[in-house]
Amino acid sequence: VDGWPTDFGKLAEFGARGILALLADSTNADDPGWTPSEAVIDPAFDQVFRQAPGRILIGSFASLISRMQQTANASTRHDRVMAFVGRSMVENAKIARNLGYLEVPQDLIVSLDQALEMPPSKVVLMCTGTQGEPSSILGRLSTGTNRRFGIQPGDTVVLSSHPIPGNEEMIHRTINRLFHQGAEVIYDAIAQVHVSGHASQEEMKMLLQLTKPEYLIPIHGELRHLKQHAALAREIGIPSDHIAVVENGTVIEFLDGDMKIGERVPGGYVFVDGSSVGDVGPRVLREREALARDGFVVVHLSLDCQTGTLQGEPEIVSKGFVFVRDAEELFEHARTLIREITSHKGGIDLKKRVQKELADYFYNEIKRRPMVFVFISETR
Numbered sequence: 001v002d003g004w005p006t007d008f009g010k011l012a013e014f015g016a017r018g019i020l021a022l023l024a025d026s027t028n029a030d031d032p033g034w035t036p037s038e039a040v041i042d043p044a045f046d047q048v049f050r051q052a053p054g055r056i057l058i059g060s061f062a063s064l065i066s067r068m069q070q071t072a073n074a075s076t077r078h079d080r081v082m083a084f085v086g087r088s089m090v091e092n093a094k095i096a097r098n099l100g101y102l103e104v105p106q107d108l109i110v111s112l113d114q115a116l117e118m119p120p121s122k123v124v125l126m127c128t129g130t131q132g133e134p135s136s137i138l139g140r141l142s143t144g145t146n147r148r149f150g151i152q153p154g155d156t157v158v159l160s161s162h163p164i165p166g167n168e169e170m171i172h173r174t175i176n177r178l179f180h181q182g183a184e185v186i187y188d189a190i191a192q193v194h195v196s197g198h199a200s201q202e203e204m205k206m207l208l209q210l211t212k213p214e215y216l217i218p219i220h221g222e223l224r225h226l227k228q229h230a231a232l233a234r235e236i237g238i239p240s241d242h243i244a245v246v247e248n249g250t251v252i253e254f255l256d257g258d259m260k261i262g263e264r265v266p267g268g269y270v271f272v273d274g275s276s277v278g279d280v281g282p283r284v285l286r287e288r289e290a291l292a293r294d295g296f297v298v299v300h301l302s303l304d305c306q307t308g309t310l311q312g313e314p315e316i317v318s319k320g321f322v323f324v325r326d327a328e329e330l331f332e333h334a335r336t337l338i339r340e341i342t343s344h345k346g347g348i349d350l351k352k353r354v355q356k357e358l359a360d361y362f363y364n365e366i367k368r369r370p371m372v373f374v375f376i377s378e379t380r
Contacts, residue, residue: 022213026221054154086128130161132170142177295320
């Protein structure tokens with residue numbers, strides 16, 4: 001599509017010179033056969049453009065310039081104008097045009113404001129959000145929270161992408177929400193509107209045969225993909241001890257041509273929380289999950305400093321737990337329980353006892369476990 005075919009001769013040249021280790025993409029290691037050419041998308045786009053009664057919204061990766069070109073070509077063939085939507089999409093398209101990688105007629109591209117004023121049947125909007133990201137254009141359109149414009153009757157949304165492993169749930173949720181908003185949604189499971197950018201099994205084996213590496217290190221994929229890539233390598237004769245299936249952070253050393261797998265270095269996600277970096281531990285995250293899931297209840301008790309008896313009524317405040325009007329009877333029973341607990345002197349710490357009894361009571365009554373905070377003040 002873009003006129004830049006893979007240079008197989010150069011790969012074979014590298015293989016002839018000798019390659020110690022090949023680090024190769026494993027994403028489609030469980031897909032048999034060959035990955036089709038992106039040219040197969042053009043007929044699918046033509047069918048969508050012919051049948052769409054209103055606006056066409058194409059969702060694609062902002063870095064996939066060839067898909068921008070195909071969308072521009074289809075827009076030209078079907079007498080539509082095209083607008084880029086989303087900061088990364090706009091910036092990448094601008095850079096690609098300036099460098100000559102994206103060739104479109106000057107009168108084809110319009111601004112979003114101009115596109116929104118034109119007849120819907122003459123408009124194509126190219127948007128970010130193919131992976132269901134909540135803050136992307138398609139993500140906000142699916143929830144009705146996009147400020148500039150929303151889904152309208154007659155809109156056709158084309159998800160020109162394939163789910164990245166792990167994103168399936170977000171993408172399916174976005175598709176369902178777009179349908180709820182009234183759009184017609186077309187995606188790769190029902191039409192060939194996307195071709196993977198990753199090699200399938202036959203291409204992966206061909207790469208190994210061309211480059212003839214001494215060692216293979218499968219990368220870029222889940223563990224199942226790395227394992228399948230290793231199995232393909234063994235099929236074409238690479239010994240198992242010359243294949244390193246490792247996880248992120250693993251150190252691989254080559255000494256005198258021999259591979260050695262070393263210790264792991266610290267790696268993984270680093271959480272940024274406000275102005276702090278990396279200091280949010282598992283316990284804090286568990287507490288936040290609990291707060292988000294069931295809310296919290298704050299109890300304040302005023303006790304006589306000499307007798308330890310309860311003074312006045314226990315004060316109970318909750319957030320994110322139950323609706324206020326539904327809480328009156330529940331909290332009245334909770335106050336009765338607190339009075340019973342405070343009337344029994346001795347035993348375990350009063351604060352811990354109230355926390356435990358209230359937590360058990362709430363769970364038994366409504367099957368929720370809010371975080372319970374108890375504060376005790378003493379009065380004379």
